Amino acid sequence: MTAALTLSAQAATGQLTLTRDDGSVSVISNPRDGRCYSLRGAGAARVANDTDSTAFVYMDSGCSGLVSRVDAGETWEKSGTQAADSIVLFQP
Known part of the structure; x- marks a missing residue:
């Protein structure tokens, strides 16, 4: 018997705000x-991490x-x- 891990295609709600080494800022929404x-x-x-994940x-x-x-x-x-x-996100 084998078990498979199923990953959801859902999106997290909220934003990831990344401050880069060069001082620039990037935002990934949902x-x-x-x-x-x-x-x-x-x-x-x-x-x-201002998301729900x-x-x-x-x-x-x-x-x-x-x-x-x-x-x-x-x-x-x-x-x-x-x-x-x-970076990778996972729903709890």
Whole structure:
């Protein structure tokens, strides 16, 4: 017997606000659940999760190298020199 993980195509409600290493700000509105958002260019130094989902922040652009879990309503800020290069959200 095998079990399969089914990912929902739902979107989170709210916004992810990304403050980049170069000082620019990007906003992702109603991000899709389970999608890997690769952050091209300057990585994120700060991620504010104003959605109803949990965000996972990764070191690598392909959503690998987990850096942090950022619950709904929380903010992540980098420590040291490693900026985030990708983010994925999952509904709780």
